[in-house]
Amino acid sequence: MSRILIVYYSRKGENYWNGSIKNLSRGNTEIVAEMISELTGGDLFEVDTVKSYASDYYTCIDEAKKELREGARPELKQYMDNLDGYDTIFVGYPNWWGTMPMAMFTFLEHYDLNGKRILPFCTNEGSGMGGSERDLKQICKGAKVENGLSIHGAEAAGSRGKVETWVRKFV
Numbered sequence: 001m002s003r004i005l006i007v008y009y010s011r012k013g014e015n016y017w018n019g020s021i022k023n024l025s026r027g028n029t030e031i032v033a034e035m036i037s038e039l040t041g042g043d044l045f046e047v048d049t050v051k052s053y054a055s056d057y058y059t060c061i062d063e064a065k066k067e068l069r070e071g072a073r074p075e076l077k078q079y080m081d082n083l084d085g086y087d088t089i090f091v092g093y094p095n096w097w098g099t100m101p102m103a104m105f106t107f108l109e110h111y112d113l114n115g116k117r118i119l120p121f122c123t124n125e126g127s128g129m130g131g132s133e134r135d136l137k138q139i140c141k142g143a144k145v146e147n148g149l150s151i152h153g154a155e156a157a158g159s160r161g162k163v164e165t166w167v168r169k170f171v
């Protein structure tokens with residue numbers, strides 16, 4: 001039987017949260033990723049970079065902007081050996097400057113995603129999915145990228161109903 005994978009990037013530390021800066025012990029995207037795992041029984045995999053981003057929010061947004069401009073592919077701490085056996089892959093990330101953090105590009109470009117179904121979900125402070133679905137379609141060659149779910153980051157913990165309605169369209 002095909003298994004379900006939930007792969008996500010989420011940054012703990014200072015973040016912009018409902019109009020002010022808040023120190024998050026659990027990332028917003030991580031909260032939603034865990035909900036999807038509970039709802040589907042899917043396996044969770046957290047993408048993490050070798051070099052951490054600054055905990056300070058304003059320094060981090062500068063670091064992320066530079067990476068986006070340069071088309072960086074930050075080195076990751078670890079990969080899954082392969083994605084065999086997973087036909088359905090939920091891909092979760094915060095909106096960083098209008099798309100996914102570059103670390104998600106590093107991760108996804110590492111694999112052959114031909115024939116996989118990609119279900120994107122994105123937490124953000126108002127920009128929605130940004131251009132992330134377009135970018136996913138470009139890098140996940142041969143995969144079917146479905147319409148994603150946008151969640152306001154500050155409401156991640158209270159979004160279970162919305163998340164479940166979306167998940168049930170596919171699983």
Ligand SMILES: Cc1cc2nc3c(=O)[nH]c(=O)nc-3n(C[C@H](O)[C@H](O)[C@H](O)COP(=O)(O)O)c2cc1C
Pocket residue numbers: 009010011012015016017024026027028029030057060061062064065093094095096097098099123124125126127128152153154
């Ligand atoms: C580097 C950086 C860039 C961001 N850029 C945007 C943005 O362009 N649009 C937006 O709505 N939110 C933006 N945000 C806010 C995050 O998308 C939002 O707080 C998200 O829920 C964080 O998820 P996480 O806790 O899983 O990392 C940005 C946050 C950071 C740290």
